[in-house]
Each structure stands twice: as structure tokens, then as C-alpha cells.
Amino acid sequence: MSRYNFKLTEDKWQKFWEENKSFKSEINRDKKKYYCLEMFPYPSGKIHMGHVRNYTIGDVLSRYKKLKGFNVLHPMGWDAFGMPAENAARDNKLNPEDWTKSNIDTMKKQLKKLGLSIDWDREISTCSEDYYKHQQMFFLELLEKKLVYRKENYVNWDPVDETVLANEQVIDGKGWRSGATVERKKLSQWFFNISKFSQDLLDGLEKLKTWPNKVKTMQKNWIGKSFGCEIEFKLEGDLPVDKVKCFTTRPDTLFGFSFLALSADHEISNYYKDNKDFIKFKEECSKTGTTEEAIAVGEKIGFKTNLKAINPLKPDEKVPVFFANFVLMDYGFGAVFGCPGHDQRDFDFAKKYNLDIKTVVRPADKSDNFKVEREAYSGSGILINSEFLNGLNAPDKSVIETIKILEKKKLGKKQINYRLKDWGVSRQRYWGCPIPIIYDENGDHQAVPKSMLPVKLPKQINLDVKGNPLDSKDDWKEVTIDGKKYTRETDTLDTFVCSSWYYLRFCSPTENNYGFNKDEIDYWMPVDQYIGGVEHAILHLLYSRFFMRAIDYENSNFNITEPFESLFTQGMVCHETYKDINNNWLSPDEVEKKGDRYFNKSNGEEIKVGPSESMSKSKKNVIDPEFIINNYGADSVRLFILSDSPPEKDVQWSEQGMISSYKFIQKLWTLHNEIKLKINDEKKEIFDEELQEFTNLTIAKITNNLEKFNYNVIIANMYETYNFFVNYLKKNNHLKNLEENYIKILTCFSPIIPHFSSECLEDLNYNDNLSWPKYNNALLDKEKINVVIQINGRKRSLININRGISEKDLLKLVKEDKNCEKYLSKKEIKKIVYVENRLMNILINE
RNA sequence: GGGCGAAUGGCGGAACUGGUAGACGCGUUGGACUCAAAAUCCAAUAGUAGCAAUACUGUGAGAGUUCGAUUCUCUCUUUGCCCACCA
Numbered sequence: 001m002s003r004y005n006f007k008l009t010e011d012k013w014q015k016f017w018e019e020n021k022s023f024k025s026e027i028n029r030d031k032k033k034y035y036c037l038e039m040f041p042y043p044s045g046k047i048h049m050g051h052v053r054n055y056t057i058g059d060v061l062s063r064y065k066k067l068k069g070f071n072v073l074h075p076m077g078w079d080a081f082g083m084p085a086e087n088a089a090r091d092n093k094l095n096p097e098d099w100t101k102s103n104i105d106t107m108k109k110q111l112k113k114l115g116l117s118i119d120w121d122r123e124i125s126t127c128s129e130d131y132y133k134h135q136q137m138f139f140l141e142l143l144e145k146k147l148v149y150r151k152e153n154y155v156n157w158d159p160v161d162e163t164v165l166a167n168e169q170v171i172d173g174k175g176w177r178s179g180a181t182v183e184r185k186k187l188s189q190w191f192f193n194i195s196k197f198s199q200d201l202l203d204g205l206e207k208l209k210t211w212p213n214k215v216k217t218m219q220k221n222w223i224g225k226s227f228g229c230e231i232e233f234k235l236e237g238d239l240p241v242d243k244v245k246c247f248t249t250r251p252d253t254l255f256g257f258s259f260l261a262l263s264a265d266h267e268i269s270n271y272y273k274d275n276k277d278f279i280k281f282k283e284e285c286s287k288t289g290t291t292e293e294a295i296a297v298g299e300k301i302g303f304k305t306n307l308k309a310i311n312p313l314k315p316d317e318k319v320p321v322f323f324a325n326f327v328l329m330d331y332g333f334g335a336v337f338g339c340p341g342h343d344q345r346d347f348d349f350a351k352k353y354n355l356d357i358k359t360v361v362r363p364a365d366k367s368d369n370f371k372v373e374r375e376a377y378s379g380s381g382i383l384i385n386s387e388f389l390n391g392l393n394a395p396d397k398s399v400i401e402t403i404k405i406l407e408k409k410k411l412g413k414k415q416i417n418y419r420l421k422d423w424g425v426s427r428q429r430y431w432g433c434p435i436p437i438i439y440d441e442n443g444d445h446q447a448v449p450k451s452m453l454p455v456k457l458p459k460q461i462n463l464d465v466k467g468n469p470l471d472s473k474d475d476w477k478e479v480t481i482d483g484k485k486y487t488r489e490t491d492t493l494d495t496f497v498c499s500s501w502y503y504l505r506f507c508s509p510t511e512n513n514y515g516f517n518k519d520e521i522d523y524w525m526p527v528d529q530y531i532g533g534v535e536h537a538i539l540h541l542l543y544s545r546f547f548m549r550a551i552d553y554e555n556s557n558f559n560i561t562e563p564f565e566s567l568f569t570q571g572m573v574c575h576e577t578y579k580d581i582n583n584n585w586l587s588p589d590e591v592e593k594k595g596d597r598y599f600n601k602s603n604g605e606e607i608k609v610g611p612s613e614s615m616s617k618s619k620k621n622v623i624d625p626e627f628i629i630n631n632y633g634a635d636s637v638r639l640f641i642l643s644d645s646p647p648e649k650d651v652q653w654s655e656q657g658m659i660s661s662y663k664f665i666q667k668l669w670t671l672h673n674e675i676k677l678k679i680n681d682e683k684k685e686i687f688d689e690e691l692q693e694f695t696n697l698t699i700a701k702i703t704n705n706l707e708k709f710n711y712n713v714i715i716a717n718m719y720e721t722y723n724f725f726v727n728y729l730k731k732n733n734h735l736k737n738l739e740e741n742y743i744k745i746l747t748c749f750s751p752i753i754p755h756f757s758s759e760c761l762e763d764l765n766y767n768d769n770l771s772w773p774k775y776n777n778a779l780l781d782k783e784k785i786n787v788v789i790q791i792n793g794r795k796r797s798l799i800n801i802n803r804g805i806s807e808k809d810l811l812k813l814v815k816e817d818k819n820c821e822k823y824l825s826k827k828e829i830k831k832i833v834y835v836e837n838r839l840m841n842i843l844i845n846e
Numbered sequence: 847g848g849g850c851g852a853a854u855g856g857c858g859g860a861a862c863u864g865g866u867a868g869a870c871g872c873g874u875u876g877g878a879c880u881c882a883a884a885a886u887c888c889a890a891u892a893g894u895a896g897c898a899a900u901a902c903u904g905u906g907a908g909a910g911u912u913c914g915a916u917u918c919u920c921u922c923u924u925u926g927c928c929c930a931c932c933a
Contacts (some may be wrong), residue, residue, distance in 0.1 A: 080907045326931040716870035
């Protein structure tokens with residue numbers, strides 16, 4: 001017998017699958033479809049371990065479903081637009097397209113080495129004209145449906161690079177590249193009206209039974225529905241404004257009203273734009289750190305106006321009006337009614353500016369003399385000091401009652417508010433999908449005629465300019481249509497737009513007239529299982545859910561509204577981090593372990609070992625998958641990446657673990673050859689029940705664990721199976737039923753280690769067309785079973801009996817049992833709990 | 847500040863619907879093979895006591911429900927993740 005040569009075997013099968021188009025998927029209405037999708041990768045250069053984990057999980061599922069008889073769609077593509085390409089191209093004097101395409105080539109080869117069951121004929125890339133053409137059409141469609149609009153909005157502006165920065169590019173308030181202090185700047189940008197679907201997106205979550213609750217909760221919070229009331233406050237003062245609207249969830253505390261706070265961007269601020277103190281105040285506001293935490297914890301500051309606001313329920317009561325840094329312009333109406341007694345933030349503000357703190361809610365167990373002192377009381381209770389509202393239960397009853405009263409008096413009305421904001425999709429970047437809009441000489445926008453789509457990105461581009469490179473590309477920017485001159489929109493679309501509909505494109509990747517073909521969509525959609533990182537729990541998934549609704553809005557193309565039927569979020573791949581004495585990060589292959597200590601390979605210095613963290617280039621704690629695949633083989637890598645932790649949790653990369661997976665494949669090969677010998681044995685006469693039972697149980701376990709994503713347990717089942725066979729074959733020969741059972745076992749292993757299984761099956765003259773073995777439920781219950789005997793709840797013995805023995809007969813055996821005898825003799829039995837075939841608990845007097 | 851999880855040997859983790867806690871792997875220890883090492887194979891491995899049979903303790907802490915709790919309920923501790931001045 002020769003050693004298992006993973007290189008030859010894996011190459012052979014990968015070639016076989018490719019040449020035979022083993023994973024090609026076509027509509028077949030006689031079969032049930034299964035659409036398995038993993039989040040497509042960004043072509044950053046090389047695949048990383050996170051990809052290996054993600055795509056292995058998806059591949060196991062796809063292969064399993066295929067064996068189960070489903071018509072499986074398992075595609076792969078590239079999320080190919082984005083900033084890294086632009087940066088890398090500028091740094092290396094390349095073209096973003098060339099950089100991206102070469103990365104795709106590399107990564108595609110690497111992914112193929114994993115032996116994934118992917119239909120590569122459906123490969124798509126979002127940076128191809130063929131893809132973004134349809135995206136531009138969608139954009140124009142949404143524009144027609146008024147789901148796209150243009151408005152002014154604040155952006156992070158880098159004054160040195162003259163460019164817009166994404167939030168993650170702002171580090172400590174400074175631009176990541178230039179180091180210049182980032183400014184807020186108003187720019188006119190394109191928006192998708194996602195907030196129109198707030199309620200619908202919220203309701204849709206209810207239908208997603210197999211999404212992790214964690215993700216659903218995050219989306220729910222992100223949408224942020226709150227029930228309350230809009231109230232109009234009359235203003236008095238020396239300005240030509242006489243009223244302002246506020247949104248509140250607690251109108252019932254209106255008698256605790258002691259100030260009104262406006263956002264510094266509120267329209268009333270226009271009257272103060274030349275006021276020196278106000279300008280100073282605004283500057284002060286922008287100083288408090290930029291991190292969200294700093295803003296949340298930061299000091300509350302205000303600017304007092306000469307205005308007075310009138311309490312609508314108590315017209316003789318007038319309170320001061322402030323501008324305050326904690327009031328957000330884009331939530332509610334950019335104005336808050338302050339009730340310091342029952343809101344901590346208002347309380348802090350009132351303390352600082354010496355405003356009244358009125359108590360209008362008391363806890364149920366306190367008297368009406370209760371007074372808010374050290375901190376606001378925001379719990380439930382009873383309304384007090386509130387005239388006609390006194391005695392109401394707060395907040396449940398009192399809020400509804402108050403709204404009724406306000407509505408009757410025409411002072412306000414019930415309102416539901418959402419935190420979800422419209423999606424700004426403009427990016428001042430070159431490497432993205434061009435927005436198909438042109439501006440005429442008056443600056444008015446209009447759609448690029450559909451016949452002129454796609455608006456192609458210019459191939460030649462100078463990236464060494466300030467701001468958006470497209471802005472400087474005059475020969476591209478200026479167009480003449482029917483003799484009229486226009487200027488193109490130079491903003492490109494957020495890459496999240498590309499990934500919001502790619503799952504539709506996979507269904508009909510070559511459809512030329514439209515983004516998808518309805519027949520194909522009807523057959524393949526929705527995605528039955530979507531798999532990816534939890535970092536996309538909010539934006540990507542919400543945008544995709546929005547996009548399905550938006551495309552369907554007023555069209556009704558689809559029978560479905562939710563794109564992803566099930567969602568699985570896998571954990572990250574982690575590794576220890578290493579630092580030398582100068583606090584420089586070191587990569588694992590620069591480090592050598594001797595005993596419990598670690599040393600730098602090149603100079604022998606001792607290394608500090610840090611905590612295990614998600615693999616990242618910046619911390620250098622990365623393991624290159626290609627290197628590992630070349631060394632140990634794809635099956636070993638697949639085995640290891642699944643073995644150590646449940647797929648939804650983080651997994652710790654371990655060289656030891658990797659080696660042991662490699663060895664396991666070798667051991668399986670040795671076992672295979674032993675089994676083959678015994679299968680070819682001439683004298684096959686014994687039909688063994690134990691083997692039959694074991695195989696049946698194993699199939700049951702693996703099947704159930706596959707269904708529940710307990711992939712780590714499947715690896716344990718595989719080891720168990722190996723151990724069983726090794727011991728079993730030592731004792732048993734001339735087996736008639738060995739071949740049949742072994743083939744079933746190999747089939748069960750094949751989703752995890754497909755190359756190895758295919759090789760073994762072929763070695764025994766079985767072809768690839770096997771189906772998933774069924775297990776027999778009846779056979780799961782063995783004749784002879786162990787029953788636990790407890791005495792007063794403590795395990796005292798284990799008795800091997802025939803299934804279904806009566807309580808009486810078992811008790812007899814128990815009394816004879818030497819372990820139980822000493823506890824039971826001369827003791828009175830008070831009670832017996834008998835769970836058939838499982839356990840007997842005998843209660844006695846001690 | 848708000849929300850959602852998690853806590854089991856030296857480590858990663860198993861445990862169906864409340865019914866034998868610690869499957870499987872790593873590590874460690876001992877042994878076989880070898881001139882030796884690697885590889886491989888065999889055995890042991892929660893803790894305490896014991897030669898052993900066995901007994902007691904044990905799933906973050908404390909209570910509760912139950913014949914019986916890793917699993918259900920309550921309180922607390924620690925920890926992770928997400929969101930964050932959302933009116």
C-alpha cells in the first residue's frame with residue numbers, strides 16, 4: 001500500500017469536476033432547488049483563512065444537499081469595486097482594473113484548490129460592464145419610482161486631499177492618509193429612500209424564522225421604531241418664528257417641561273448665524289471628540305436664546321429655549337422638549353444651566369411627596385403634579401391618554417418615528433459604478449438615456465489628483481447628446497449597492513437585457529442558505545432586503561420579498577499575536593517555540609505572546625491558506641477549519657490541530673486499504689448486526705449534525721467512526737455487509753473531505769453518483785441497553801438489560817445487583833421513578 | 847448608557863425534549879518499536895482519598911422548582927459582541 005498522495009488525488013478530482021462540469025446548475029422543475037450562497041469576497045489579493053472557513057462551510061452544505069437530491073445552485077463572484085483597488089493602483093502606478101483582475105485570477109485559483117463545488121460558469125464580477133450596466137438601469141428605475149433623490153448632506157471632508165472620507169477613514173478626527181483635521185462639509189448627494197420601507201423591513205424580520213436572533217435584534221434596533229407624539233410648542237421672543245415641533249415618546253411628562261433644546265443645525269439657527277457667541281458655541285460643539293463614545297459621554301453644552309417656549313398644557317408657563325449639542329438634526333424634528341426629572345440627559349443639562357427639575361412621576365411604592373434629586377427617574381410609576389393627568393399609570397396608560405388629550409386640543413398628534421435614515425449612495429471615487437446621471441447647463445439633473453447605458457468608467461485615469469479623479473477627467477465628463485451639452489455626474493455608487501442584488505444576478509448571469517430573468521428568479525430565489533460574517537449583520541443585509549423591495553416596488557416581479565430565507569453567521573479565525581522587544585508585530589513564521597517560550601527565529605530574542613485575535617495583516621498574525629493547502633492538502637484544511645469550534649464561534653488556528661487533521665486523513669487511507677482487503681476477501685459469510693447498527697447510528701448522527709450546522713461534532717463523529725472500524729476489524733472477518741456499510745460511511749464523509757472520499761469510492765469501483773444514505777429509526781434502538789440505576793438521585797449502577805423490560809423485572813435485577821445491594825438491604829423503598837429504557841431512581845429512607 | 851449572548855478538565859469543545867457530565871480532538875504522562883530520533887502503535891488523563899473495589903466533590907457564585915438541573919426560574923459576578931446624546 002502506498003501513502004495517500006493528496007497532491008495527485010486532489011489535482012485529479014479537481015480536474016475531473018471541472019472537466020465534467022460536475023457542479024453546473026440548470027433549472028430542473030422535477031427537482032427541488034437549493035440555493036446556497038456564501039458572501040462573495042472582495043478581491044484584495046489572496047484568500048485568507050476567513051474565506052477558507054466561510055466557503056468550506058458553504059461547500060459542505062452544498063455537497064450534502066446535492067447528495068440529498070436537491071438541484072443545488074452554488075455560485076461564486078467578486079465584490080470587485082472599492083477603495084483598496086484605487087489606493088493600491090495609485091501607490092503602485094497601476095490601473096485599478098488591472099490590479100483587481102489579477103487579484104481575481106489569483107484568488108480564483110486558490111479557491112479552486114479548496115475543491116469547492118462551485119458552478120464557475122456563473123461567475124460574476126461587479127466591476128464588469130456587464131454587471132454594472134444593469135445596476136445603472138436599476139438606479140434609473142428607482143429614480144422613476146422616486147425611491148432615489150438628491151439632497152445636501154454632511155460628509156467627512158479631508159481639506160488636504162480634498163476628498164470625502166468614509167467614517168472608518170477618520171482616525172482620531174484626522175484623515176487616515178493626510179493626517180489633516182477632518183471637517184464637516186455639506187455636499188449634494190444621491191440617496192436611496194430606504195426609510196420609506198422602515199415598517200416593512202421591520203415586519204419582514206418576523207418571517208425570517210431561521211435567522212439568528214442576534215442579527216434580527218440588531219436590525220430591529222437599527223431601524224429603531226419608537227412610538228410617541230409630535231407636539232407643537234408656541235414660541236415667544238424677538239424673532240419672526242412663533243412655533244417649533246418636537247417629537248417625544250413621553251408626552252405624559254409634559255408637566256415636567258423646563259426647557260426646549262434645538263439642534264445647532266435647526267433652521268432657527270439661521271437667525272444666529274452672525275452671532276459671535278453662537279459661532280463660538282458651534283465650534284465648541286464640533287470639538288468634542290469624533291468617536292461615538294466620546295460624543296455619548298461628552299459634556300452637554302448649550303446656547304441660550306432669547307426665545308421662550310410655552311407649555312401647551314399650561315399656557316401660562318414659559319421656559320427658556322436653547323441650542324444644545326446633544327440634539328440631532330436628523331432625528332425627529334431636530335428639537336427636544338426637556339424634562340429633567342425623568343430623563344438623565346435632560347437632567348445633566350438642567351443641572352448645568354440651573355433649570356427647574358420637576359418631579360411628575362413617582363415610583364409605585366413611593367408617596368406623592370417623592371422628589372427627583374440625584375438622578376432622573378425614568379422608571380415606571382404614577383403621574384403626580386400633573387393636574388388632570390395625575391394618577392395615571394406611567395408610561396403605558398399615561399402616554400396614550402396624553403396623546404388623546406393633545407390630539408383633541410389640536411396641540412399634537414400621535415407619531416411613529418424611525419431611527420433608520422436614508423442611504424447615501426454617492427461616493428467621490430473613481431473605482432465604482434458610475435451614476436447614470438447628466439446635468440444640463442442650468443445644473444438640472446436628468447437620467448442618461450437607457451440606450452446609452454452602460455456609462456462606462458474611463459480606462460485611462462490619473463489617480464494622482466486631489467478629490468475624485470473623475471472630476472478632472474474632462475473628456476469623459478463632458479458629453480453632447482442631440483447637440484446639447486451636458487456634464488456627467490462624477491460620483492460613483494457605494495459598493496454596498498453592488499452587493500445588494502448580486503444574488504439575483506447569479507440566477508441569470510448572462511441575461512443581457514435586464515439584471516435578471518424572471519423565470520430564473522422564480523425558480524432559484526430566495527437564497528435558501530446565506531452564509532457569511534456577522535460584520536454584515538446590519539448594513540449589507542438590510543440594504544439587500546431593501547433592494548428586493550425597491551426593485552419590486554410598483555412592479556411586483558417577485559413572489560417573495562425576503563432575499564435570504566436562512567442566514568448563518570460564522571465566527572472568525574484567530575491566532576496568537578507576537579511582538580518583539582521593540583513592540584513590532586511578528587508573523588507566526590518568524591517565531592519559534594521552545595518549551596513554553598517563544599523566540600525570534602532570526603536573532604533568538606525572546607518574543608512576547610499576545611492574546612489570540614482575529615487574523616489581520618496589521619497584527620501580522622496571519623496564516624496563508626495557499627501555503628497550508630500545499631503542505632497538507634485541501635481535505636486536511638477543510639477538516640481542520642471545521643473541527644475545533646462550532647462554526648458560529650471564533651476558531652483558534654493551531655498548527656498542532658492542522659497536523660493532526662493531516663494525519664487523520666493518512667490514517668483513514670490506511671484503514672481504507674485494510675477494508676478493501678476485507679471486502680475482496682473470498683469467504684464472505686457473516687452478516688453482522690453490530691456493524692449494521694453502528695453504521696446506521698453514524699448516518700443518523702452525521703445527518704442530524706449537518707442539518708443543525710454542528711459541523712465540529714461531525715468531525716468528532718468521523719474520528720469515532722475511525723476508532724470503531726480499527727477495533728472492529730481486529731476482531732471481525734469474512735463480513736458480508738462490510739462493503740455496503742463502508743460505502744455509506746464514505747458518502748457521509750464526502751461533503752467534508754470530497755477528494756479523499758471520491759478517491760476511495762473510485763478505488764472500490766463506485767462512481768460519483770451516490771446519494772445520501774438513509775438511516776433506519778427503528779434500528780437506532782438497540783436490543784440490549786444500559787439502564788442507569790440511581791438511589792436517592794445518585795448513580796449507583798448500570799444494568800444491561802433487554803429493551804422494554806418491566807419495572808418489576810428490573811427492580812428484581814436491581815436488588816440482585818452487587819452495587820445496589822448494600823444500599824438497598826434493610827431499607828424501605830419509598831418511591832420508584834422509572835423512565836423506560838433509560839433510568840430507574842429508587843428513593844429510600846437513609 | 848441601551849440591547850443581545852456566553853461561562854463545562856491544562857486547552858478547543860460534546861451532552862437528544864430535564865435523565866450515565868466531560869464524546870471527539872489537542873496537550874501531558876507512561877509504555878512498545880528504534881543504536882537513536884522522527885513517524886507509528888498501545889495505555890492513562892476532572893479533582894480529592896485509596897493498592898484497589900469504591901467513595902466524596904464537581905458544569906462562574908448563591909437560591910428556587912423537581913425523584914433528578916450543564917439544561918428551567920430568580921438574584922449576583924465576570925466576560926464577549928453590537929448600538930450609542932434617538933428625545
